[in-house]
Amino acid sequence: MSARRPPATRRAPSAARPPASAGGSDLDRPLASAGIPGIAPATAAALARGLGLHTVRDLLEHTPRRYIDLSRTAPIGETGIGEEATVVGTVVRVRGRYVRSGRHLLMVRVSDGSGDLDGIWWNQPFRAKAFAEGATVAMAGKVERNRAERRSHSPCIQNPFVEVLRGPGTEAVHTSRIIPVHPATERVSANQIRRFVHEALRRYGVLVPEPVPPGLVGARGLMPRSEALAEIHFPSGDARRWAAHRRLVFEELLVLQTGLAIRKRRVERETAGFSHAGGGALVERFLSSLPFRATGAQRRTIEEIAADLAAPRPMNRLLQGEVGSGKTVVAVAAALRVAGSGAQVAFMAPTEVLAEQHYAVVRRLLEPVAGLAPAEEGRLFGDGFGVELLTGSVTGAGRERALEAAASGRASILIGTHALIQEGVEFARLGLALVDEQHRFGVHQRLALRAKGGQPDALIMTATPIPRTLALTLYGDLDVSVIDEMPPGRVPVETSVARTPADRAAAYDRIRAEVAAGHQAFVVCPLVSESESLEAKAAEREFARIGAEVFSGLRLGLLHGRMNSSKKEAVMRAMRDGEIDVLVATTVVEVGVDVPGASVMLVEDADRFGLSQLHQLRGRVGRGGQPAWCVLLTSLDPKGAGEDEEEREVARRRLDAMVRTSDGFELAEEDLAIRGEGQILGRGTIDQDGGAPLQTGRTDLRFARLLRDQKVLAEARSEAFALVDSDPHLELPEHRPLLAEVRRRFADRLDWLFAS
Numbered sequence: 001m002s003a004r005r006p007p008a009t010r011r012a013p014s015a016a017r018p019p020a021s022a023g024g025s026d027l028d029r030p031l032a033s034a035g036i037p038g039i040a041p042a043t044a045a046a047l048a049r050g051l052g053l054h055t056v057r058d059l060l061e062h063t064p065r066r067y068i069d070l071s072r073t074a075p076i077g078e079t080g081i082g083e084e085a086t087v088v089g090t091v092v093r094v095r096g097r098y099v100r101s102g103r104h105l106l107m108v109r110v111s112d113g114s115g116d117l118d119g120i121w122w123n124q125p126f127r128a129k130a131f132a133e134g135a136t137v138a139m140a141g142k143v144e145r146n147r148a149e150r151r152s153h154s155p156c157i158q159n160p161f162v163e164v165l166r167g168p169g170t171e172a173v174h175t176s177r178i179i180p181v182h183p184a185t186e187r188v189s190a191n192q193i194r195r196f197v198h199e200a201l202r203r204y205g206v207l208v209p210e211p212v213p214p215g216l217v218g219a220r221g222l223m224p225r226s227e228a229l230a231e232i233h234f235p236s237g238d239a240r241r242w243a244a245h246r247r248l249v250f251e252e253l254l255v256l257q258t259g260l261a262i263r264k265r266r267v268e269r270e271t272a273g274f275s276h277a278g279g280g281a282l283v284e285r286f287l288s289s290l291p292f293r294a295t296g297a298q299r300r301t302i303e304e305i306a307a308d309l310a311a312p313r314p315m316n317r318l319l320q321g322e323v324g325s326g327k328t329v330v331a332v333a334a335a336l337r338v339a340g341s342g343a344q345v346a347f348m349a350p351t352e353v354l355a356e357q358h359y360a361v362v363r364r365l366l367e368p369v370a371g372l373a374p375a376e377e378g379r380l381f382g383d384g385f386g387v388e389l390l391t392g393s394v395t396g397a398g399r400e401r402a403l404e405a406a407a408s409g410r411a412s413i414l415i416g417t418h419a420l421i422q423e424g425v426e427f428a429r430l431g432l433a434l435v436d437e438q439h440r441f442g443v444h445q446r447l448a449l450r451a452k453g454g455q456p457d458a459l460i461m462t463a464t465p466i467p468r469t470l471a472l473t474l475y476g477d478l479d480v481s482v483i484d485e486m487p488p489g490r491v492p493v494e495t496s497v498a499r500t501p502a503d504r505a506a507a508y509d510r511i512r513a514e515v516a517a518g519h520q521a522f523v524v525c526p527l528v529s530e531s532e533s534l535e536a537k538a539a540e541r542e543f544a545r546i547g548a549e550v551f552s553g554l555r556l557g558l559l560h561g562r563m564n565s566s567k568k569e570a571v572m573r574a575m576r577d578g579e580i581d582v583l584v585a586t587t588v589v590e591v592g593v594d595v596p597g598a599s600v601m602l603v604e605d606a607d608r609f610g611l612s613q614l615h616q617l618r619g620r621v622g623r624g625g626q627p628a629w630c631v632l633l634t635s636l637d638p639k640g641a642g643e644d645e646e647e648r649e650v651a652r653r654r655l656d657a658m659v660r661t662s663d664g665f666e667l668a669e670e671d672l673a674i675r676g677e678g679q680i681l682g683r684g685t686i687d688q689d690g691g692a693p694l695q696t697g698r699t700d701l702r703f704a705r706l707l708r709d710q711k712v713l714a715e716a717r718s719e720a721f722a723l724v725d726s727d728p729h730l731e732l733p734e735h736r737p738l739l740a741e742v743r744r745r746f747a748d749r750l751d752w753l754f755a756s
């Protein structure tokens with residue numbers, strides 16, 4: 001069915017012959033000299049600058065953002081108030097003016113003979129120039145009564161989705177009843193681009209190569225690539241458009257995963273790493289010395305990691321686990337295995353507070369294993385074993401000692417911050433690079449840590465729940481272990497949104513009651529974007545205010561990024577030891593800090609925070625098994641009016657999601673879904689994106705959406721690995737076009753991802 005020809009009535013762009021000079025490289029022709037009518041040098045420059053379209057191929061792969069289905073339009077006279085509608089009509093009036101409140105009001109009236117409908121925009125006077133009286137436009141959105149202009153009896157659509165179909169001097173391209181709307185720039189309209197793409201398909205469509213091996217095309221019933229491109233731009237119907245889309249999604253993911261598979265297999269073939277086969281008995285002793293039983297998920301991930309460590313090739317593994325799932329225990333087990341096999345471990349954390357916490361925890365956890373009291377010098381295991389700390393604030397003799405211990409091999413475990421990857425830090429025999437809270441580090445820092453050794457194993461830990469498929473794509477050469485089980489007895493943190501002064505007072509009462517019961521609270525101050533010092537000032541003010549007005553008599557602490565690290569550490573220690581009742585802090589506390597006695601988290605201006613940040617913050621309380629509360633304060637008025645309606649809606653959805661679920665994976669998916677919205681589409685338009693956005697700049701996927709296409713991604717991944725395992729260099733003739741496509745599409749990204 002996929003190979004069916006388009007209906008004969010359709011002006012199929014791919015039906016024309018290519019230019020006489022055609023060859024494969026013609027797809028790489030600069031647009032200015034591609035012979036496409038209307039693309040003058042100035043237009044080509046605008047396409048390149050505004051949209052990154054340089055060549056014919058770029059234009060062919062410039063996917064529509066959405067479509068307008070002109071077969072489902074309604075006569076204006078038949079649309080009802082409150083309905084979503086798409087109409088087509090003639091612009092009869094364009095009027096912009098300033099209303100009494102000082103805001104600018106732009107009204108564009110469209111008429112189709114059955115009635116008039118006004119498109120309304122506030123404070124966007126520049127839009128007026130997109131419309132000319134007499135132009136034919138499609139307009140979509142929710143039909144409302146026109147409140148902006150009492151005298152007008154026409155209904156209106158606020159911020160409608162509008163597409164000019166035919167304007168003065170521009171012919172419409174109507175190859176089908178579903179027309180594409182391509183991303184456009186200020187200089188080149190979607191209408192023009194539609195014509196350029198149409199012409200490019202007509203002239204060059206048949207030159208488009210097929211990268212998917214013929215066997216797979218057949219087995220999966222894929223539409224051929226050139227046909228799919230024609231169909232994705234100018235659909236001949238919904239079913240065929242989806243078939244085209246499916247095919248392009250599969251191809252894109254196959255190409256990406258093939259690149260990853262080649263890289264992974266090559267690394268496995270060519271690099272000899274350490275085999276850390278010892279330390280097993282130490283790990284067992286360690287686990288049985290814990291004051292709790294390791295969860296099944298902890299045991300399983302410890303085993304997965306042990307198998308990798310024992311193998312002679314370098315481990316490259318991502319350890320994912322919800323906030324509080326107990327990643328530290330797993331990390332320490334890995335460290336013990338490596339140290340027990342006679343190699344060293346570098347353990348890097350994103351902040352000093354966290355590095356210091358890890359240092360204390362690791363030493364405490366290892367005490368019973370070593371059978372020794374904690375040694376002042378950081379030595380735990382007699383001569384061969386030691387744990388040392390290296391951060392920016394470890395200086396002088398302490399720093400000298402840490403460096404010497406690393407270089408001589410006396411330190412088995414060196415814990416620290418970015419300080420670990422600085423010049424001058426050397427290891428005698430680095431066997432494992434451990435990175436905590438990976439989302440705070442760039443790839444390069446991760447690689448820099450590995451570079452401190454020969455081919456050390458790497459274990460990267462993250463609590464930022466990345467949907468599994470996203471992890472596979474972004475970290476395609478990594479193996480993934482997931483701690484998908486929480487330690488027993490954790491009660492979900494009761495989360496609420498507080499809007500009124502009464503809500504706030506109740507939250508303060510809750511804190512007083514909890515403190516009276518021997519627990520502690522965090523008060524997180526508003527995010528001040530881009531300025532740590534403003535943020536610190538705000539925290540100081542809040543600290544003073546609640547100390548005087550709200551919690552007099554309680555022991556308050558203050559923590560922000562501008563304090564020096566010994567001060568920070570002292571505050572964190574006091575908090576951990578229960579000497580502080582209420583800690584007023586900036587988001588410094590977001591990452592990994594473990595205060596078992598804390599039971600209330602109050603977040604000021606919670607609507608300013610991202611979902612993953614809120615989730616991290618909430619993860620700071622209830623870690624000791626006690627009931628816990630998270631109060632999200634906001635002054636956001638859910639019903640208020642104004643221009644930033646969309647922004648408010650997004651913030652509201654974030655807060656709702658926090659109240660609804662404590663599952664980090666669900667929140668991550670919600671986050672992606674929320675960020676993907678913001679387009680106003682009427683019925684009759686089709687949203688190409690299906691909800692989820694790209695992480696722009698990260699994978700540059702054009703067709704696939706990682707959330708929506710998870711299943712296809714998994715399939716593409718297994719096909720890709722099967723292909724590469726059967727033909728490691730993709731030398732067979734039927735695999736060569738695929739290899740070429742891998743190089744072309746992802747070469748630079750692969751370097752970025754996997755620079756080694």
Ligand code: ADP
Pocket residue numbers: 292293294295298321322323324325326327328329463487488592594596623
């Ligand atoms: P995260 O995964 O967020 O880094 P941590 O490793 O800091 O989590 O662990 C959170 C808390 O849970 C710590 O206080 C730790 O001692 C405790 N913990 C870890 N594993 C278990 C377990 N199996 N049973 C009970 N408590 C545990």
Ligand code: MG
Pocket residue numbers: 327328436592
């Ligand atoms: Mg942690």
